[in-house]
Amino acid sequence: MIKLLDYKKMNKKGQFEAARKTIFWLIMGFIITMIIIAYAILLAGYRNKLTYTPPDMKAEFIALRFSNIPECFAYQEPLTERVYAGSIDLTKFNKGQMDECYFTNKDEGHKDYNFGLTLVKKDLFVATNNYLDQDVFVLEKKVMVWDGTKFEADTLQIKVQVRLGAPST
Amino acid sequence: MNKKANTILMIIFELLIVIAVVFSTSKVAYGYASSDKVLKINVAEDLAMMTNTLIGTHGDSKVEYPLDVEQFTFILSKGSITVLSAGDIAQTAEVRLFYLPKKYSATGTIENAKRVCLIKQGYLIELKNCQEVIPN
Numbered sequence: 001m002i003k004l005l006d007y008k009k010m011n012k013k014g015q016f017e018a019a020r021k022t023i024f025w026l027i028m029g030f031i032i033t034m035i036i037i038a039y040a041i042l043l044a045g046y047r048n049k050l051t052y053t054p055p056d057m058k059a060e061f062i063a064l065r066f067s068n069i070p071e072c073f074a075y076q077e078p079l080t081e082r083v084y085a086g087s088i089d090l091t092k093f094n095k096g097q098m099d100e101c102y103f104t105n106k107d108e109g110h111k112d113y114n115f116g117l118t119l120v121k122k123d124l125f126v127a128t129n130n131y132l133d134q135d136v137f138v139l140e141k142k143v144m145v146w147d148g149t150k151f152e153a154d155t156l157q158i159k160v161q162v163r164l165g166a167p168s169t
Numbered sequence: 170m171n172k173k174a175n176t177i178l179m180i181i182f183e184l185l186i187v188i189a190v191v192f193s194t195s196k197v198a199y200g201y202a203s204s205d206k207v208l209k210i211n212v213a214e215d216l217a218m219m220t221n222t223l224i225g226t227h228g229d230s231k232v233e234y235p236l237d238v239e240q241f242t243f244i245l246s247k248g249s250i251t252v253l254s255a256g257d258i259a260q261t262a263e264v265r266l267f268y269l270p271k272k273y274s275a276t277g278t279i280e281n282a283k284r285v286c287l288i289k290q291g292y293l294i295e296l297k298n299c300q301e302v303i304p305n
Contacts (some may be wrong), residue, residue, distance in 0.1 A: 021179070032190055040197055051210040053218075061218045062267075064225025071270040074227070083227045100271045112266060 055113075056137055059160045062113055065101060067143050067156060072101035075146040087144045088156060093117075093124055104130045116159040119145060121152070135159035205240060205254055209263045212238055213252040216287070216296075217265035220250065223289040224269060233299050234285045243285060245277040245296035269294075 068085045070076035075089040104112050109130035116127040116135060122145060139158040144151040212234070219232055244251040247269060253262040269275060277296025279285055284299035 028186075032186065036190065036193055036197075039194055043197060047207055050207050051214070053214050058218060058221075061221040061225065064222060065270065068225050069227050069270070071272055085227060102268055103271065104268055112268070 055162050056139070056160070059113055059115075059137075059139060059158075059162075062102070063115065063139055063141075063158050063160075066115075066117060066158070067141060069101075073097060075144075084144065084146070084151075086141070087146055087151065088119060088154070089146045090122070090124075091148065093119065093126055095126055098126050098128060102128050104128060110164040112163065114161040116161070118157040118159070119143075120155040120157055121145075122154060131159075131161055132164065133159075134161050134164060136162045208236075209241065209252050209254060212236070212241065213250055213263035213265045216243070216245075216250045216252070216285075217267050219287050220245075220267050220269075220275065220294060223287055223294055224267075224273065226289075229288075229290050231286055231288045231302060234287070237283050238285055239281055239283045242281075243277070243279045243296055245275050245287075245294070247274050247276075250296075 065072045066074075067088055068074050068083075070083050070089075073088045073092045075084045075087040075092075076082065077084070098117075102115065104110075104114060106129070109128075110132065112130075114128045114131040116125065116131045116133065118125045137160055139160060141156045141158065143154055143156045145154045216234065219234070223230060223232065240254060242253045242257075244253075249264050249266050251262050251264045272292045273294065274292065275294040275296075279296055279298055282298040282300070286297050286299040286302045288295045288297055288302060
């Protein structure tokens with residue numbers, strides 16, 4: 001068996017050298033482990049960067065529905081059933097219609113996108129079921145508001161609450 | 170042991186450490202580079218956004234996902250899109266949620282389809298093989 005370290009046969013200088021190298025490799029072992037872990041974290045971070053989707057882009061796609069489909073708030077002419085994209089029907093701009101349009105999971109819906117909508121000139125507000133006034137950014141859309149007799153230009157402010165707590169996906 | 174032997178042993182030991190470090194970092198990098206995890210995540214995100222876009226546009230429409238996704242299996246349901254690779258279990262699948270208006274529903278399961286299409290007809294959104302929908 002090879003005796004790598006035989007302190008009894010070593011002089012003081014040899015003992016110092018052996019101890020020095022032992023400490024060196026202890027530290028190097030720790031540093032190498034840290035480097036490998038940091039490398040793995042770096043790669044994971046790079047992967048997250050590759051799969052990142054801007055939250056405002058996601059919110060824009062979800063928010064398309066609010067002023068474009070009659071199942072949400074868009075005005076639909078009763079006779080011709082023509083839908084006016086980019087419009088808000090005031091008779092529909094309420095909590096009940098919002099729940100028909102976009103309703104998140106009762107228990108975990110706060111982990112998903114929620115919205116607070118405001119018609120600026122009309123000073124009307126309606127929100128999704130898990131909107132808790134913790135908005136991260138605001139989208140704005142120019143809309144035409146149907147009040148029963150005519151269209152009026154207005155601004156639809158969409159406050160976006162991205163998530164509260166850990167993401168559901 | 171004499172000093173020369175000790176030095177040689179230390180050199181061999183250091184070489185072994187270097188080889189081990191290079192091997193482990195290369196293995197990690199190769200794992201990331203060869204996995205389809207990134208593509209799977211992006212496909213799931215894209216299909217969820219496409220579904221939301223279809224919901225947000227009035228009328229019927231068809232849209233094709235512009236990538237070859239033959240290696241994945243897709244499950245579209247009323248509240249989510251699930252993308253699986255071969256051998257995936259529930260925990261390793263990519264799932265993205267969305268919320269449809271109450272009148273709407275979504276359905277569709279596809280395996281080994283090169284081209285995947287989302288079709289909106291009335292209140293139904295379907296996931297189909299594009300060859301059935303948009304022939305070449």
